[in-house]
Amino acid sequence: MSSSKRVETKLIHAGELRPRVHGAVTLPIFQSATYEYGGEDDYHDIRYIRLNNTPNHTVLHAKLAAIEGAEAALVAASGMAAISTTLLSLLSRGDHILLQDCLYGGTHDFVTKDLPALAIEYDFIDASDPASWESKICKNTKAIYVETIANPLMRVPELAAVVEFARSHGIVSLIDNTFASPINFRPAEMGFDLSLHSCTKYLNGHSDIVGGACIGKAVLVKNVTRKLNHLGGTLDPHAAFLLHRGLKTLALRVKHQNESALKIATFLEKHPAVGGVNYPGLKSNPGHASAAKWFDGFGGMLSFELKEHDAEIADQFLKELHLPICAPSLGGVESLITRPATTSHLGLSKEDRKKIGISDALVRFSTGIEATDDLIEDFDQALKKISARAVH
Ligand SMILES: *Cc1c(COP(=O)(O)O)cnc(C)c1O
Numbered sequence: 001m002s003s004s005k006r007v008e009t010k011l012i013h014a015g016e017l018r019p020r021v022h023g024a025v026t027l028p029i030f031q032s033a034t035y036e037y038g039g040e041d042d043y044h045d046i047r048y049i050r051l052n053n054t055p056n057h058t059v060l061h062a063k064l065a066a067i068e069g070a071e072a073a074l075v076a077a078s079g080m081a082a083i084s085t086t087l088l089s090l091l092s093r094g095d096h097i098l099l100q101d102c103l104y105g106g107t108h109d110f111v112t113k114d115l116p117a118l119a120i121e122y123d124f125i126d127a128s129d130p131a132s133w134e135s136k137i138c139k140n141t142k143a144i145y146v147e148t149i150a151n152p153l154m155r156v157p158e159l160a161a162v163v164e165f166a167r168s169h170g171i172v173s174l175i176d177n178t179f180a181s182p183i184n185f186r187p188a189e190m191g192f193d194l195s196l197h198s199c200t201k202y203l204n205g206h207s208d209i210v211g212g213a214c215i216g217k218a219v220l221v222k223n224v225t226r227k228l229n230h231l232g233g234t235l236d237p238h239a240a241f242l243l244h245r246g247l248k249t250l251a252l253r254v255k256h257q258n259e260s261a262l263k264i265a266t267f268l269e270k271h272p273a274v275g276g277v278n279y280p281g282l283k284s285n286p287g288h289a290s291a292a293k294w295f296d297g298f299g300g301m302l303s304f305e306l307k308e309h310d311a312e313i314a315d316q317f318l319k320e321l322h323l324p325i326c327a328p329s330l331g332g333v334e335s336l337i338t339r340p341a342t343t344s345h346l347g348l349s350k351e352d353r354k355k356i357g358i359s360d361a362l363v364r365f366s367t368g369i370e371a372t373d374d375l376i377e378d379f380d381q382a383l384k385k386i387s388a389r390a391v392h
Contacts, residue, residue: 015062056240070188072221079198081233082212089227100127127157149179156287163191183254201331204246257300275305300367311360320382330366
């Protein structure tokens with residue numbers, strides 16, 4: 001298929017086997033651990049599920065590379081398998097990495113707890129202040145790592161400056177693109193070396209598997225593949241099949257989620273019972289100008305605080321909602337809502353949360369694909385109940 005096709009078309013056709021297997025319109029699940037020896041002369045080319053090369057893997061690799069406009073891709077058992085394996089393929093004893101200070105909790109824990117045990121050093125940077133990065137670079141710095149939209153305040157780093165900084169210092173640029181998804185941002189097009197995903201979220205989109213991906217420069221993806229072959233965090237063919245199925249509707253889902261989240265964020269921002277709303281699509285957001293310049297959409301994730309600044313009232317509010325399910329994770333077809341202080345950021349002390357701007361009353365919302373007006377009506381009735389209680 002020509003690479004000039006649009007992303008909606010690539011999601012359906014890119015990477016698909018030709019000829020189709022027995023004419024099957026959908027790629028079947030290849031439930032075979034091993035395959036007949038075909039004269040391979042490299043261990044990594046032997047066909048075996050752990051070596052990430054069954055048709056369920058290779059079709060996904062080609063499709064993911066195509067939709068991000070990158071050279072190569074690799075799927076892994078989870079987002080954390082992709083992230084940890086990628087970092088271990090780039091860094092060894094005595095190396096140093098720069099990372100944005102507000103990271104996904106699992107990544108933060110891996111970096112601060114597991115890398116030091118391997119004598120790998122790290123420093124955190126303020127990703128929105130490129131002038132401050134120079135002083136943090138060391139002789140042994142090998143990479144710089146950011147997230148497209150940082151959880152839970154939905155901040156957008158100076159993305160173009162990250163690519164420029166990495167190029168000028170000859171280091172590898174990495175980005176966790178989970179929150180944006182390739183529909184809204186394609187890191188390779190900006191010049192990022194590698195992009196990482198929790199496929200558990202938007203890429204699969206149905207909250208029924210865990211999976212991960214590493215997408216980018218072919219030489220780097222090859223090294224990550226070899227490391228993954230050794231560490232063993234391969235994606236099971238059943239999960240690969242579900243990811244493949246989920247991916248086909250990615251554009252439809254994300255475009256609806258973009259539109260819906262913007263309408264909900266605008267509704268909440270105007271509501272008298274709501275304090276502040278964090279969403280890159282709102283003009284009030286510090287990352288709005290960058291997001292508007294670089295993104296095709298602002299995503300489905302938003303967070304906000306009630307005027308009544310109280311964790312207990314926030315919990316009452318969550319209980320009054322009928323549609324969003326109170327659960328961690330994000331990016332599925334069903335709307336999910338959480339209080340980050342009790343879920344994603346429970347590992348941090350109250351003081352550390354405060355330092356990075358996460359109050360105990362902050363609520364985070366992952367927009368599903370329900371009718372936007374039903375979600376707004378649900379928020380409206382719950383806010384009315386909470387406001388009525390505050391008055392009495
Ligand atoms: C969920 C998530 C991860 C980890 O992915 P898993 O599939 O749960 O291992 C990494 N980064 C971000 C931004 C995430 O939201």
